[in-house]
Amino acid sequence: xxxxxxxxxxxxxxxxxxxxxxxxxxxxxxxxxxxxxTVEPGEFVCLLGASGCGKSTLLNLVAGLDQPSxxxxxxxxxxxxxxxxxxxxxxxxTASRNVELPLxxxxxxxxxxxxxxxxxxxxxRLSDAARKRPHELSGxxxxxxxxxxxxxxxxxxxxxxxxxxxxxxxPFAALDAITRDVLQSELLRVWRSTGTSVLFVxxxxxxxxxxxxxxxxxxxxxxxxxxxxxxxxSADAELLADEITADLRKVISTHAPS
Amino acid sequence: MPRPDQAAPDLDExxxxxxxxxxxxTGARPASLRRRFVRGFLPPLGAxxxxxxxxxxxxxxxxxxxxxxxxxxxxxxxxxxxxxxxxVFGFIWTSVHRAALGFAAGVVIGTPxxxxxxxVRVVRAAIGPLLSGLQSLPSxxxxxxxxxxxxxxxxxxxFVVLLxxxxxIANGLVSGIDQIPPILPRVGKVMGAGRFAAARHILxxxxxxxxxxxxxQGWAFSWRSLMAAELIARSPSLxxxxxxxLNDGSSYNSMPKVIAAIFLILFVGVAIELIVFRPLERSVxxxxxxxTSL
Numbered sequence: 001x002x003x004x005x006x007x008x009x010x011x012x013x014x015x016x017x018x019x020x021x022x023x024x025x026x027x028x029x030x031x032x033x034x035x036x037x038t039v040e041p042g043e044f045v046c047l048l049g050a051s052g053c054g055k056s057t058l059l060n061l062v063a064g065l066d067q068p069s070x071x072x073x074x075x076x077x078x079x080x081x082x083x084x085x086x087x088x089x090x091x092x093x094t095a096s097r098n099v100e101l102p103l104x105x106x107x108x109x110x111x112x113x114x115x116x117x118x119x120x121x122x123x124x125r126l127s128d129a130a131r132k133r134p135h136e137l138s139g140x141x142x143x144x145x146x147x148x149x150x151x152x153x154x155x156x157x158x159x160x161x162x163x164x165x166x167x168x169x170x171p172f173a174a175l176d177a178i179t180r181d182v183l184q185s186e187l188l189r190v191w192r193s194t195g196t197s198v199l200f201v202x203x204x205x206x207x208x209x210x211x212x213x214x215x216x217x218x219x220x221x222x223x224x225x226x227x228x229x230x231x232x233x234s235a236d237a238e239l240l241a242d243e244i245t246a247d248l249r250k251v252i253s254t255h256a257p258s
Numbered sequence: 259m260p261r262p263d264q265a266a267p268d269l270d271e272x273x274x275x276x277x278x279x280x281x282x283x284t285g286a287r288p289a290s291l292r293r294r295f296v297r298g299f300l301p302p303l304g305a306x307x308x309x310x311x312x313x314x315x316x317x318x319x320x321x322x323x324x325x326x327x328x329x330x331x332x333x334x335x336x337x338x339x340x341x342x343x344x345x346v347f348g349f350i351w352t353s354v355h356r357a358a359l360g361f362a363a364g365v366v367i368g369t370p371x372x373x374x375x376x377x378v379r380v381v382r383a384a385i386g387p388l389l390s391g392l393q394s395l396p397s398x399x400x401x402x403x404x405x406x407x408x409x410x411x412x413x414x415x416x417f418v419v420l421l422x423x424x425x426x427i428a429n430g431l432v433s434g435i436d437q438i439p440p441i442l443p444r445v446g447k448v449m450g451a452g453r454f455a456a457a458r459h460i461l462x463x464x465x466x467x468x469x470x471x472x473x474x475q476g477w478a479f480s481w482r483s484l485m486a487a488e489l490i491a492r493s494p495s496l497x498x499x500x501x502x503x504l505n506d507g508s509s510y511n512s513m514p515k516v517i518a519a520i521f522l523i524l525f526v527g528v529a530i531e532l533i534v535f536r537p538l539e540r541s542v543x544x545x546x547x548x549x550t551s552l
Contacts, residue, residue, distance in 0.1 A: 063448050082448040088441040091546040092463050101459060102449040125274065135547025138281030153449050179281070182274045 010076050011038045012165045012197035013062055019070035019222075020057055031057045033222035034071070041076070041163060044191055044198045046212030046232075048205065048244065050252045054223030055201040059169050062199065080165040081153035085173050087142035089134040095145045096121060096130040102153035116155060120148040123190055140179035143171060144186065151194065164196045170203065184210055205248060209241045217244065219251050226251060328514045333521070336514040345498075350526060353484060353499035356412075360419030361480040368424045368476065372431025372469075373457070386432070389425050397422035397479065398486035410493040415484065422483030423476040430472010434465030466542055474535045481527050500526070 020032040031054040039045045049055050060066040062073060063082045081102075089098045099117040108116070121130050124144040134142055154164035172180040188211060191198055202208050208215045215229045227247060229240065289297070310330050316322075317329050340346035374381045375389060400421050404414035438461065446460040462469075488501025496502070500523050507515030543549040 065444065065447060079448075079450050082445075084441060084445070086441055088439075088445045090442065090460065090463070092466070092542075105446075105449050105451050105455055105459065125271070129278075133545060133547065136283060138278065138283070140281060141278055178273075179277055182270065182277055185270050186274065 010041075011074070012041045012043070012076055012163060013037075013039045013080070013199065014074040015058075015062070015071065016074070017071035018058070018061065018068045018073060020054065020061060020066070021069045030222035032061075032068075033224050035218075035223065035225055037216060037225065039165070039197050039199050041197055042195045044200065044211060044213045046208035046215045047199060047201045047218060048203070048208045048215055048248065049218035049223065050203060050220050050248060054220075055203075055218060056169055058218075058223065059167050059199065059201050062165075063167055075165065076163040077154070077165045079153070080167050081150040083143075083146055083150045083166065083168045083171045085170045087134070087139075087146040089142055089145055089149070091134050094131050094133055095126060095137065098134070098145055099148045099152050102149060103155060106153075106155060107157050108155070116152060117148075120151055121145075123151070123193070124148045124186065138179075139175055140183055143175065143183060146171070147187065147190065151190070151196070154196065164194070166191075166196050166198045168198065168200045170201055172207070173202070173204070180207075187211065205241050205245045206237075209235075209237050209244065215244060217247055217251070220255060325511065325513055328517065332514040333517045336512075336518045337521070340518070346522070349498055349500045349503045350522070352497045353488065353501065354526060354530075356415060356499065357419065357477075357480050357484045360416050360484065361423055361477055363416065364420055364423030364427050364476055364480060365473065367420065368427030368472075369431060369469075371424065372428035372472075373435070373461075375428060376432045376435035376465075382432075389428055389432075392421065392425040393429055396486075397483035398490070400483075401487055401490045404487070405491055410491045411495065414491055415487045415496070418487040419480050419483045422479040426479050427472050427476035430475060431465060431469045434468020434472065435461060437468055438464040467539075467546070467548065470535070470539050470542055474531070474539070477530065477535065478527065481523075481530075485523055 015035055015037040018032060018035045018037075019030070022029045022031055035058065037045075037047075037058075047055050047058065057066070059082070061068050062075070063080055089095075090101065093101065096114075096117045099120050100113045103113040103116055118127070118130065121127050124147055126141060126144055126148070129137060129141060129145075134145070137145065150166055150168075151164075154166070172183050175183065184207065190196075200208075200211055202211075209232060212232050213230075215232055217226045217228070218224065219226045229235070229244065232240065313327075314330050317327055321327070337346075340349075371389075375386055376382070397418050400418050401414075404417045408414040408417060442460055442464055443456060446456045451459060484499070485501040485504075488496075488499040489505050492502060492505060498506075500519060504516060504519035504523070507513075507519050540549070
């Protein structure tokens, strides 16, 4: 990725006082309020919060699926890739055709698509399943195809995918514990080998501590940044998880009816 | 604390591979050709034989006069005579090519109409209910109007066939599009699919099962409408289709001819369904893992 060296180092994504209000008048709900957040290139940031903290809203805003009511979002990549809780693969396409789909939409030629899709499936260790359809794969395998597809979506014709940003909305929440554990380490391996920036939304403290370089805690209704933990990998995971859990519990308890 | 993925990458890989192996759904093996024949072909054949036996018994008991209930053998003889003089192939060809042309035109009109109704709110509000209503209106009701507007000619017949098939085809596509899980268009959007790319790569293939059901029904309605039209609108210039043949039987008071015609109409309808639509539907559903029993 020589192209990244040539550009000035800017954040992969930068949120400046971002707010989001749904509805208007008396029924208006403030989902996000004055959120400042920066993800550096190649950084892995976990966004943590209880239900209703607007994590998914925030991710939708960054993905461009929705517009903020206030503030500004700056992206260095033209289009971030998104992974949802469901794999959401196209059921009529084989695994490799699913990975090819974003490449096709981006305008890649057939042979280049084949080649890149094969590489990406190899990256998520699913070369053997390339010709299978989603219903023939397990939940974990489907989510890995979705990961390969999301990575494919960061490719651009012309080859400049140095500033790829991957947005993940609780992608492992629907998986069983062992599969989730394996997929978390797969994700870390893929992230290390691709240098993609990741913004990972979760409500699971241990998942956040295990994956993230930085963990950002959001409050609920409205969502605000409550606290951040830097250098997460060098901390003692158990102690840090306890500390973050305590803070999360505090945030939730403020919502108890008085 | 050492992170598990850093501690033992090899073991991790093995665990992952093991999970893949264990969690992969195991599909049932497709049944053998012989088994499928026994399961799929014998029951309807048995039902047919039973029907003919009951018919023969009723005829032998002579409850009704011969002119009302002919012997199965008389009907068979009538059928064989149309084969011997080759006329049956003419009837079938006249009707089937008309129905196929009408159906093809119905697909060309019904498909864009279905997309419009499904995706444009105003269009849906305006003609959605009308389209559903037309589906339950027997298209034979259009025959008098068609004859007055177009005269007794092919145009009148195609008009009736179109009004029979278009609503079913359009409605099938609408329900196919309505049943697409909302996450799929969202995925298309985040991958940067524009309106047309989304329609081509996501919307239409995702709606295909519903669309196919609509096509199947559209064919059935085309066939029915055509028979109604042929039965009513008669002219030497139109040629003799199956409906005309049925009408001839009725005019000559020849019950064997009438029953032979009814069987032929039924036979062609079922044959097209079995030869064209069943395999198409089966392969589409099987590719999506939507079927185990077909």
